[in-house]
Structures are given as structure tokens and as C-alpha cells.
Amino acid sequence: MITVERLSKRYGRHTAVDDVSFRCEPGTVTGxxxxxxxxxxxxxxxxxxxxxxxxxxxxxxxxxxxxxxxxGRQVGLLLDAGAQHPGRTGRETLTLSARIMGVPRRRVDECLDQVGLNAVAAKRRVRAYSLGMRQRLGLAQALLGDPRVLILDEPANGLDPEGIYWMRGLLRDFADRGGTVLLSSHLLREVEAVADRLVVIGAGRVVAQGSKDELLAGAGALVRARDPEALRAALDRAGLPVRSSTDGGLLVGAEPGAVGQAAADSGVALLELRPAESAGLEQIFLSLTAGDSVREAVK
Ligand SMILES: Nc1ncnc2c1ncn2[C@@H]1O[C@H](COP(=O)(O)OP(=O)(O)OP(=O)(O)O)[C@@H](O)[C@H]1O
Incomplete structure (x- = not known):
């Protein structure tokens, strides 16, 4: 279990983290x-x-x-895959960590196997590793002490789609066996598929958190009309909250049926009306942490 209570960090006048609280429970993956x-x-x-x-x-x-x-026997960390010693081989890196942690040497082979680094890769020096290989080695290092908690900062960086899929399976399995996983990402898609809970942070503050299902359920409806202004007026008249808009479409905090009725009552012709579902989560991410880098993040 990880418990964060009212954490803040200031660098001079800049507040990097502002009053952040959340919990990560055993058996769950928190994105x-x-x-x-x-x-x-x-x-x-x-x-x-x-x-x-x-x-x-x-x-x-x-x-x-x-x-x-x-x-290392309780918490597996992957905070910076680039921090591994470039002159050591993958196997040497793990062997040294195993010795420091007092774990049996056989764990080195087990973990290399688990992260898909074969014998040839394990003999190469880390400086010759791609970022994806470094991430796999970092994950092997995190798993080496057989911990119950994993804290992984952007572990999918540098992995190809097959590698991301593989990592999701590994983390899901770890949590399903009672482990606690906290993994960060700037890409919604990366964590959406594996996380049970989400903590969304923008400019140092938590802007949304809850189970993925809760966040999805609260997503409402996405609606689009030929005349967006008439649609917005119709929704206002019906008292339905419009959360945000995207290129002519509106995200409404209500069931699609209520949105359709409001449009029909005002004679507004719709082009599209659907439950927001994952698009809703996307919208939460977009609207709550607005900025250009976020637009790139949901691609
Ligand atoms: N040592 C430091 N000194 C001064 N400012 C810092 C320091 N470390 C981080 N910051 C600032 O704190 C803020 C948060 O940075 P942080 O690295 O935690 O963000 P992040 O969400 O992990 O993003 P990224 O994925 O880009 O690393 C940024 O504005 C960053 O410039």
C-alpha cells in the first residue's frame, strides 16, 4: 500500500507539487x-x-x-531507466543489485527471462541498449527483490506497441496476485487499459481521481449538431451541464437520452450523439489539464 498525504514541493517560488493526496491499495494498478x-x-x-x-x-x-x-525487497522502483551504469552488462547490473539486496543469484535469470531480455542482450553493455531495453532492464531490477509494491515512472517510454502490451500483462498479473502498482504516464491510452484507479495531476495539483469505472461513468454524453450554438442554448435551457467542447462537439454531464430529448424539444438537429465512455475520460484529461502537451498526450 502507498499512502500520500498532502504532499507539496516548492522550488523557490515555483510549486511543483501542491497538496497531493491519494492511496494505492494492494491488488490494484493506479495510473x-x-x-x-x-x-x-x-x-x-x-x-x-x-x-x-x-x-x-x-x-x-x-x-x-x-x-x-x-x-528493494518491499518496493520495486523504476524512476529513471537512463540512470543505469552504461559500462555494465545487463546481467552485471542485476547481479550487483541481487548481491546488495541479498537475493539468490537465480533471481537474476528469472527476472531477465520475465522481462524478455535474452542471453545475448544480457551480455551486452547497457550503453548499447535501446531505451526500450533499458526499460526492460529497469523493470527486471525493480522485480528482483520480489517486492509487493512497484513504483514506475513512465515505464512505457521507448517500448514498442508489443512491449507496451507485454508490460500491461506483467503489471496486471502482479496486481492480481495482490501487489500494489503505481505507474505514471503522460499518455492516457497507455494506462487506461491496465489501471483500476486513476490519479490525474495538472500543474502540481490533483484534478481528478477515482476508479476508472467511476471516472468513465461520470463521462456523460458526446453530442454534435450542425448548429453548435443552438445546441448549447438547448442544453442550457434544459439545465444540462456542458463540461467542455471539442471541434464543434459538446461533452455533456448527462445521459444521452436526456441530451437527445433536450435537442428535440428545441428542434435542434443532431449529427452525433453517443455515451462519452473513453472519450469522456479523454475529455476529463483534456479539459482538466488543458494545454498543448495534453492534446498530444491523448493521441
Ligand atoms: N530539481 C528541480 N529544481 C527546480 N524545478 C524542478 C526540479 N525538479 C522538477 N522541477 C519542476 O517541477 C515541475 C514538475 O516536474 P516533474 O518532473 O515532477 O513533472 P512530471 O509530471 O514528472 O513531468 P515529466 O514527465 O516531464 O518529468 C516542473 O515544472 C519542473 O520544471
Missing amino acids: FLGPNGAGKSTTMRMICGFTPPSGGTATVNNVDYRQLPNP
Whole structure:
């Protein structure tokens, strides 16, 4: 379990993380979503004690991470895949970590196997690894101590679509066996398929959180009309909340039936009307963390 309570981080006058609270329960994958610079890495580094918070607390399994006697046996971390020693081979990297953590050598082979790094790859120096291979090695390192908690910062960066699919399966399986997973991404699609819960952060603040199903259920309807202004007026008249708009379409916080009725009552012809579903989550992400980098993020 990971518990984050009112964490804040200020760098001079800039607030990178502002009063962030959430919990990650055993048996779940929590997607930590936000555009670049939103404060995800800083929050994760504070959870692991690498960055001192300006305020608030974080615990892993009810203990301050820095107080864990052998943290790698309880928490698997992948915070920066680029930080691995470039001159070591993949196998040397894991063997050294295994020795430090006091885990049996056989775990090295098990983990290499688990992340799909074959014998040839394991013998190559890390400097020759692609980013995707570094991510796999980082994940192997995180899994080495057989922890119950995984904290992974943008683990899908550099993975190809097959690699992303594979990683989803691995994380789902880890959580289904009772593990706790916190994984960050700036790409909604990457976490949508695997996460049970989502914490969405924008400009250092949590802007939405809840189970994925809750967030989807609250998504409402997407509606489009030839005359968007007449449609908006009809929805206003019916008292239905318009949450946001996209290229002529409106996201409405109501069931499609109510939206269709409101349009019909005002004689507005519709071009499209459907439950928002995942598009709704996309809209939450877009509207709550508005900015150009977010538009790129939902592609
Ligand atoms: N050591 C630091 N000194 C000053 N500002 C920092 C430092 N680390 C992070 N920041 C700032 O804090 C904010 C949050 O950064 P952070 O890296 O946590 O965001 P992020 O959501 O992880 O984004 P990214 O995916 O781009 O890393 C940014 O504005 C960043 O410039």
C-alpha cells in the first residue's frame, strides 16, 4: 500500500507539487497521469525519499520509505531507466543489485527471462541498449527483490506497441496476485487499459481521481449538431451541464437520452450523439489539464 498525504514541493517560488493526496491499495494498478511537468516524477521521488517534501507525508506499507530496512525487497522502483551504469552488462547490473539486496543469484535469470531480455542482450553493455531495453532492464531490477509494491515512472517510454502490451500483462498479473502498482504516464491510452484507479495531476495539483469505472461513468454524453450554438442554448435551457467542447462537439454531464430529448424539444438537429465512455475520460484529461502537451498526450 502507498499512502500520500498532502504532499507539496516548492522550488523557490515555483510549486511543483501542491497538496497531493491519494492511496494505492494492494491488488490494484493506479495510473498516475498528467502532462509533462505536471509533478508526477517529483511526487514519486518524494514517496521514495529521494526528494525531501516541502510539506506532507508519504508511506509505503505504512512506513516512511527511508525507514525500510531493505527497501528493494518491499518496493520495486523504476524512476529513471537512463540512470543505469552504461559500462555494465545487463546481467552485471542485476547481479550487483541481487548481491546488495541479498537475493539468490537465480533471481537474476528469472527476472531477465520475465522481462524478455535474452542471453545475448544480457551480455551486452547497457550503453548499447535501446531505451526500450533499458526499460526492460529497469523493470527486471525493480522485480528482483520480489517486492509487493512497484513504483514506475513512465515505464512505457521507448517500448514498442508489443512491449507496451507485454508490460500491461506483467503489471496486471502482479496486481492480481495482490501487489500494489503505481505507474505514471503522460499518455492516457497507455494506462487506461491496465489501471483500476486513476490519479490525474495538472500543474502540481490533483484534478481528478477515482476508479476508472467511476471516472468513465461520470463521462456523460458526446453530442454534435450542425448548429453548435443552438445546441448549447438547448442544453442550457434544459439545465444540462456542458463540461467542455471539442471541434464543434459538446461533452455533456448527462445521459444521452436526456441530451437527445433536450435537442428535440428545441428542434435542434443532431449529427452525433453517443455515451462519452473513453472519450469522456479523454475529455476529463483534456479539459482538466488543458494545454498543448495534453492534446498530444491523448493521441
Ligand atoms: N530539481 C528541480 N529544481 C527546480 N524545478 C524542478 C526540479 N525538479 C522538477 N522541477 C519542476 O517541477 C515541475 C514538475 O516536474 P516533474 O518532473 O515532477 O513533472 P512530471 O509530471 O514528472 O513531468 P515529466 O514527465 O516531464 O518529468 C516542473 O515544472 C519542473 O520544471
